[in-house]
Amino acid sequence: MDQVEAFCVKEKTMRVMKDPKEVTTKNGRRMLKGTCSVCGAPMNKFVSMKK
Ligand SMILES: [Zn+2]
Numbered sequence: 001m002d003q004v005e006a007f008c009v010k011e012k013t014m015r016v017m018k019d020p021k022e023v024t025t026k027n028g029r030r031m032l033k034g035t036c037s038v039c040g041a042p043m044n045k046f047v048s049m050k051k
Contacts, residue, residue: 008036010036015038017034019035021034030047031047
């Protein structure tokens with residue numbers, strides 16, 4: 001999988017997400033969940049709908 005960048009709330013900067021997994025929320029939105037490759041904090045990122 002390509003590298004995914006997401007906002008790390010702990011470091012307040014963009015970091016590469018480690019081990020990203022796609023999940024679907026109850027609202028039907030897709031998002032990626034993973035951990036920060038630098039500090040290990042949990043991260044998530046909404047995935048924009050692509051057609
Ligand atoms: Zn981090």
